[in-house]
Amino acid sequence: MSDTNVGHLVAVEGVEMVFKRSAEEIHVLRDLNLHVPKGEFLALMGPSGSGKSTLLNLIGGLDRPTRGTVRIDGEPLDGLSDRKLADWRARHIGFVFQLYNLVPVLTAERNVELPLLLTHLNKAQRQKHVAAALEAVGLSHRTRHYPRTLSGGEQQRVGIARAIVTDPTLLLCDEPTGDLDRKAGDEILDLLQALNREQGKTIIMVTHDPHASARASRTVYLNKGQLATEPIQ
Numbered sequence: 001m002s003d004t005n006v007g008h009l010v011a012v013e014g015v016e017m018v019f020k021r022s023a024e025e026i027h028v029l030r031d032l033n034l035h036v037p038k039g040e041f042l043a044l045m046g047p048s049g050s051g052k053s054t055l056l057n058l059i060g061g062l063d064r065p066t067r068g069t070v071r072i073d074g075e076p077l078d079g080l081s082d083r084k085l086a087d088w089r090a091r092h093i094g095f096v097f098q099l100y101n102l103v104p105v106l107t108a109e110r111n112v113e114l115p116l117l118l119t120h121l122n123k124a125q126r127q128k129h130v131a132a133a134l135e136a137v138g139l140s141h142r143t144r145h146y147p148r149t150l151s152g153g154e155q156q157r158v159g160i161a162r163a164i165v166t167d168p169t170l171l172l173c174d175e176p177t178g179d180l181d182r183k184a185g186d187e188i189l190d191l192l193q194a195l196n197r198e199q200g201k202t203i204i205m206v207t208h209d210p211h212a213s214a215r216a217s218r219t220v221y222l223n224k225g226q227l228a229t230e231p232i233q
Contacts, residue, residue: 010036015068030225043216094163098175109143133161153184
């Protein structure tokens with residue numbers, strides 16, 4: 001491991017992402033480098049189409065870069081087979097999306113339990129983890145409710161509980177307040193800050209909203225596949 005990786009939970013080094021459309025090559029990320037220390041709450045901003053979600057997917061092991069290396073806690077993801085990468089992702093990454101992606105026919109507690117079905121925990125152990133996750137997001141009183149009976153903010157809280165129920169190494173949030181009004185969005189940002197400060201969760205949040213990015217401990221900007229510490233004009 002290089003010295004630049006020491007003390008960093010996330011190390012993205014020399015990453016390029018190229019998509020092909022017929023004979024055309026579309027360069028989404030260009031020789032990109034990003035290091036995120038353990039326990040940081042990082043906001044990633046940029047205009048639509050700048051590659052924010054692509055970068056988040058690479059860090060979460062959903063995609064593989066065309067060139068370069070992504071390491072999480074020293075583990076190079078490019079060396080893992082598809083099966084091992086899926087196992088690694090289930091153990092180490094929690095995803096929170098703009099759209100809550102809850103299963104409508106399942107209660108809140110059953111939605112939160114879904115990632116645990118891939119583990120070796122028995123039913124009693126799963127129930128204990130689910131109860132702790134729902135308590136952490138302030139929804140202990142709504143465990144038996146279905147998504148249609150929950151507000152947008154409550155549904156996103158269920159989504160966050162599902163993301164943290166496995167105690168992941170890294171929490172990746174893609175526009176987590178984008179589908180919420182300001183009040184509900186602020187409640188979600190309060191929750192993310194609490195998870196970061198009180199539980200030490202490392203969080204990377206993609207957002208287009210300066211109000212949301214202000215809650216993070218650091219903000220970086222992505223435009224035309226390049227990172228900067230200030231907005232790119």
